Amino acid sequence: MAKIETLDANLFYGDFHALKNISMQMEENTVTALIGPSGCGKSTYLRLFNRMNDLIDSTRITGQILVDGEDIYRKNINVDELRIKVGMVFQKPNPFPKSIFENVAYGLRVNGEKNKSYIEDKVVQSLKQSALWNEVSDKLTKSAFELSGGQQQRLCIARALAISPSVILMDEPASALDPLSTAKIEELIHELKKEYTIVIVTHNMQQASRVSDYTAFFYLGELVEYGQTVEIFTKPKLKHTENYITGRFG
Amino acid sequence: MISEKRTKIEKSKKRSEQIAFGIFRAMSILVVGILFFILGFIVVKGISVISWDFITKMPEDGMTKGGIYPAIIGTFCLIGGSILFSFPIGVMSGIYINEYATNGKLVRFIRLMTNNLAGIPSIVFGLFGMSLFVNTLGFGDSIIAGSLTLGLMTLPVVIRTTEEALKSVDNSFRHGSYALGASKLQTIRRVTLPIAYPNIITGLILSIGRVSGETAPILFTVAAYFLPKLPHSIFDQVMALPYHLYVLATSGTNIEESRPMAYGTALVLIMIVLILNLLANALRRYFSKKVKMN
Numbered sequence: 001m002a003k004i005e006t007l008d009a010n011l012f013y014g015d016f017h018a019l020k021n022i023s024m025q026m027e028e029n030t031v032t033a034l035i036g037p038s039g040c041g042k043s044t045y046l047r048l049f050n051r052m053n054d055l056i057d058s059t060r061i062t063g064q065i066l067v068d069g070e071d072i073y074r075k076n077i078n079v080d081e082l083r084i085k086v087g088m089v090f091q092k093p094n095p096f097p098k099s100i101f102e103n104v105a106y107g108l109r110v111n112g113e114k115n116k117s118y119i120e121d122k123v124v125q126s127l128k129q130s131a132l133w134n135e136v137s138d139k140l141t142k143s144a145f146e147l148s149g150g151q152q153q154r155l156c157i158a159r160a161l162a163i164s165p166s167v168i169l170m171d172e173p174a175s176a177l178d179p180l181s182t183a184k185i186e187e188l189i190h191e192l193k194k195e196y197t198i199v200i201v202t203h204n205m206q207q208a209s210r211v212s213d214y215t216a217f218f219y220l221g222e223l224v225e226y227g228q229t230v231e232i233f234t235k236p237k238l239k240h241t242e243n244y245i246t247g248r249f250g
Numbered sequence: 251m252i253s254e255k256r257t258k259i260e261k262s263k264k265r266s267e268q269i270a271f272g273i274f275r276a277m278s279i280l281v282v283g284i285l286f287f288i289l290g291f292i293v294v295k296g297i298s299v300i301s302w303d304f305i306t307k308m309p310e311d312g313m314t315k316g317g318i319y320p321a322i323i324g325t326f327c328l329i330g331g332s333i334l335f336s337f338p339i340g341v342m343s344g345i346y347i348n349e350y351a352t353n354g355k356l357v358r359f360i361r362l363m364t365n366n367l368a369g370i371p372s373i374v375f376g377l378f379g380m381s382l383f384v385n386t387l388g389f390g391d392s393i394i395a396g397s398l399t400l401g402l403m404t405l406p407v408v409i410r411t412t413e414e415a416l417k418s419v420d421n422s423f424r425h426g427s428y429a430l431g432a433s434k435l436q437t438i439r440r441v442t443l444p445i446a447y448p449n450i451i452t453g454l455i456l457s458i459g460r461v462s463g464e465t466a467p468i469l470f471t472v473a474a475y476f477l478p479k480l481p482h483s484i485f486d487q488v489m490a491l492p493y494h495l496y497v498l499a500t501s502g503t504n505i506e507e508s509r510p511m512a513y514g515t516a517l518v519l520i521m522i523v524l525i526l527n528l529l530a531n532a533l534r535r536y537f538s539k540k541v542k543m544n
Contacts, residue, residue: 050429057352080431088429094422096441097541107430110440156426163430 001069003028003197004049004167009063011044011053018044020221022063026214031189031198033208033229036218037244042201045218046169049199050086051079067167084111087160091172093152095144095159100136103144103155107163122162130158131188150181157188168192170200174207186211205245209233217241292520296513304514308478312503318515323480324393324488325462325522328472331397331484332461333454336404341450343405344412349438368406373466375403380470394484396472403467404457411453415446447537455530462523465492491519 002025011019019041026032034042047053048065051072065072072082084107095103104123113119123140127133132154136147144155153173160168170189174182189198189211202208208215209229216226217240225232225241236242307317343360351357379399389395419442427437443450465473473493481488498512499505 052425052429055425055428080433083429084431090422090426090429092422094420094426096423096426097445106427106432106440110427110430110432110436159426159430 002026002066003030003068004199005064005066005069006048007064007066009045009048009061009065011041011048012060013056014058018221019048022223024216024223024226026197026199028197029193029195030213031193031200031211032214032216033212034199034201034216034218035203035205035208035244036224038203040218041221042216042218043171046171046199046201049167049169050083050088052088054079080111084163085165086167086169087163087165088169089153089156089160089171089173092176093149093156095147095152095155097143097145099141100144100147100155101140104158104162107159111163123158126158126162127155129161129192130154131184131191132158148181150177150184153177153181153185154188157185157192161192165196167197167199170198172201172203175203182207205233205247217244219244289520292513292516295510296515296517299510299514300517304511305518309476310478313476313498314502314504314507314511318489318491318494318511318518320477320480321489321491321494321515322518322522324473324490325492325519327393327481327488328396328400328468328490329458329461329526331393332400332404333457335398335401336408336457337454339401340405340408340453341412343409344416344450345438345443347409348413348416349434349442364406364409367402368410370403371466372403372464373469375399376467376470378402379467384471389485391470391472391474391487392485393472393481393488396468396488396490397484399467399471400461400464403464404460407456407460408453411456412446412450415449415452416442418449419445444537444541447541448534451530451534451537454533455527458526458530459523462519462526463492465496468493491515491522495519 004026006022006024009019009022010017022045034046036042044053048061049067049072053059053061061073067082067086071077096106098106101123104126105119108119108122113122124133127136132151135151136142136155139146144152147155153176157168157173174185177185186207189200192198193213200208200211212229214227215229215232217224217232217236219240225236225238227237232241233245236245304317305322306319308319310316343364347357347360351360376399379395379402383389383395383398384391387395423441423445424437427441428434432440468490472487473490474487475489475497477487477489495512495515498508498515502508
């Protein structure tokens with residue numbers, strides 16, 4: 001069974017048809033890159049998986065999105081629980097104005113975890129997983145705002161990991177970072193893939209080819225081509241895809 | 251030829267620049283000057299009567315001697331009472347308007363009404379308070395009636411500052427919280443409000459200034475002309491500094507003799523507002539530090 005399955009999904013912002021008849025499957029423990037020019041709907045598509053589009057007024061969705069075989073848009077679903085299972089890292093690092101420790105502990109606390117030693121263990125474990133532990137182990141009580149942009153983004157990844165999701169959505173996670181920080185994030189994605197299913201939106205073609213197993217090319221709200229990253233980047237089936245990847249338009 | 255024209259333009263630009271900034275500077279100095287003049291005037295006229303007895307003793311001899319202790323206590327009661335009433339209600343309304351209400355029409359209506367509320371003259375609030383709290387609800391002239399009236403008057407300020415404070419919190423914080431499975435209420439309590447607190451405190455500061463100085467709303471609802479004892483419950487009448495000042499200046503038993511005491515009262519009132527503002531500012535700084543912005 002596919003980890004995430006999309007069946008004929010459509011999304012409308014008011015009258016604007018932003019996603020058109022999208023159907024695709026994503027396997028467990030893989031990295032899928034969503035690429036395409038600005039406004040093609042790739043970020044909107046990503047936000048379907050943890051229902052972040054719910055926060056925008058006047059959106060309408062048809063079709064089905066299944067995570068672990070469960071329709072996440074059915075009635076009576078607990079959206080908070082979905083968001084525990086499907087974590088998200090945003091384009092701009094957005095740590096809370098709290099200490100480094102409290103940032104990572106936040107998700108546990110709001111989901112009712114009271115056990116202090118469990119929280120402590122989980123925070124340390126998550127910071128290690130996001131390769132930030134060595135840099136912050138001696139300043140956990142300091143403000144998260146004292147960290148560099150790249151460190152903040154890894155903190156946001158640790159924050160997402162702390163509540164043990166099985167899917168992690170990344171919305172251009174490195175676009176606001178310098179090349180060195182970007183390399184660290186990409187390394188991290190390689191590591192995380194062993195335990196998580198990752199969907200990443202990126203504008204950076206090299207990044208997509210470096211980190212992902214599968215690539216989906218979106219254009220004007222449609223899924224143009226979807227396949228193994230190696231295939232898409234070496235012998236795309238459609239001229240349109242090739243043009244975008246090689247930078248002839250976009 | 252061209253360069254000559256250029257220098258001419260540059261010269262005239264420079265001149266108008268100098269004139270404009272000269273005027274701006276003069277205006278700001280004028281404002282500060284007036285402020286200092288008022289303060290200086292009050293201090294010079296009032297400092298002579300300020301003593302420990304003045305702020306801890308009851309008025310004596312038809313308010314021409316003794317102190318203003320009951321009026322000070324009365325003003326503190328009214329500040330505390332009105333904030334206890336307006337703050338929770340105002341902050342909760344502000345949260346509702348900015349965080350929950352999705353109906354644009356309803357929000358616009360609430361906003362229109364609060365703006366109108368802010369524009370009502372304070373004497374009208376006094377009249378309303380007398381009719382509702384003093385007579386209809388039967389509280390009589392009392393701390394509770396005065397506090398509710400003053401609270402009602404400051405409500406728009408608290409609502410607006412709360413709303414603005416919440417509006418200035420970047421949405422990325424909220425989204426980050428939702429993405430971790432937090433509910434709306436949890437997000438507001440743990441992320442949005444703590445970030446907004448320092449600015450909400452600004453509303454508190456403005457309210458304190460307004461409440462401590464207003465005379466009209468307390469005129470018919472709580473203020474006593476002469477009452478040389480302290481209140482025992484919230485249903486008692488009290489003296490209050492602004493009204494006491496009015497009495498001493500215009501309708502005391504011996505206006506000429508109580509004149510210095512009027513200035514002394516004004517000075518005490520100004521000092522109280524100043525000290526409370528400083529306290530509120532410290533509170534503001536405390537909350538800024540607590541949310542670890544940097």
